[in-house]
Amino acid sequence: SGNFFSGGQELTVLWYRSPSTQSNTCNQFTCDSAVVNDWSPITLPSAARFLLRESNMVSRYKKEFLELEKIGVGEFGSVYKCIKRLDGCVYAVKRSKRPLAGSSDEQMALREVYAHAVLGHHPHVVRYYSAWAEDDHMIIQNEHCNGGSLQDALLENAKTGHYFQEAELKEILLQVSMGLKYIHSSGLAHMDIKPSNGTSLRKVDLWASVAFLVSFLLLLGDLGHVTSITNPQVEEGDSRFLANEILQEQYCYLPKADIFALALTMALAAGSGPLPCNDAMWHHIRRGNLPPIPQQLTHGFHGLLKLMVHPDPVARPSATALTKHPILRPSLGKAAQLQKQLNVEKFKTAMLERAWGRGKRGGWQGTWGRERRWGREEDTKMCVWWGGGKAHHIFPHTSM
Secondary structure, eight states: OOOTTSTTOOOOEEEEEOOOTTOOOEEEEESSSBOOSSSOOOOOOTTOOOOSOOTTOOSHHHHHEEEEEEEEEOSSEEEEEEEETTTOBEEEEEEESSOOTTSHHHHHHHHHHHHHHHHOOBTTBOOEEEEEEETTEEEEEEEOOTTOBHHHHHHHHHHHTOOOOHHHHHHHHHHHHHHHHHHHHTTEEOOOOOTTTTEEEEEOOOTTOOSHHHHEEEEEOOOTTOEESSSOOOOOOOGGGOOHHHHTTOOTTHHHHHHHHHHHHHHHHTTOOOOOSSSHHHHHHHTTOOOOOSSOOOHHHHHHHHHHTOSSGGGSOOHHHHHTOTTTOHHHHHHHHHHHHHHHHHHHHHHHHHHHHHHHHHOEEEEEEEEEETTEEEEEEEEEEEETTEEEEEEEEEOO
């Protein structure tokens, strides 16, 4: 009743909060103006007085969601930042740009839905909530990543001439590898890793955060090209990131194709120029070479990235290997060394306890003697086990 954009209408209060379980912050605003309190308000157009109760809505999308802004456009369609009216949470809602029935886009949309159903929830995979068809268009409701995509970060870096430094690059590589490890362990391959649609960023509220690697959590999304590793139905992704074996329709090592694409994504993050589509440089990369990177990387990290584009997919590291690599996680190497030393000490202790047990049965006796070591004489106490009528030397103790 009446014009919703005129004054004097009932104002509806909406709660805005993140659906992430890691945050319990809640922003409140009305359709007229933002409520100023301890929470950060959402800024809406001054004329936009949205009412949540509207009787003439016919679509589920319009009925259940309040559309705030378009945040992305891709080959599948458009992505909108929306608030769900029921729970007040912010979501990213993808809507296909054209009818899907019988088209290749329909298969891509179904792939994404099926992949999310198989994967479930993981901290490095964009979370899926719901999907439905509406007017022959597919609509997918996903987690909203408030940091944009990695491509957005790269474009921002290009404006300022800034590159991600090696410590940040290592963290990016590690986090994406964790997501890939989970996807691969579920029997799937992503098949479209790249900055624009393969990685999304979620801001992490850490008071001590001063660097990208601490401020953001990377998540894998856009699963429209995902396929089964054991029964592949490959829909080729972006040719700039495509491994040569995929072009040759050799699908035995699909997870390693993701590793290849990830290496080129890292090269772009390090400041490399636009990747070629199909020229001499394209073939040069497929022979196991990285594109030119304008910053000096350490030999070990550069070598790891180069190994990831090896022409033989078998030679490329797996996502699991990357998550454990000492270059990316040096603390794991130190922990492994400490564990090795601990095992040695445990073995020594076990041997001494075994010898002590035999000594108690046969009888221990200590004697003092002189022993020449490293060119000098030292007082040494020899522990001798007497058994069977014979003296058995066990180990020396150097006197203090």
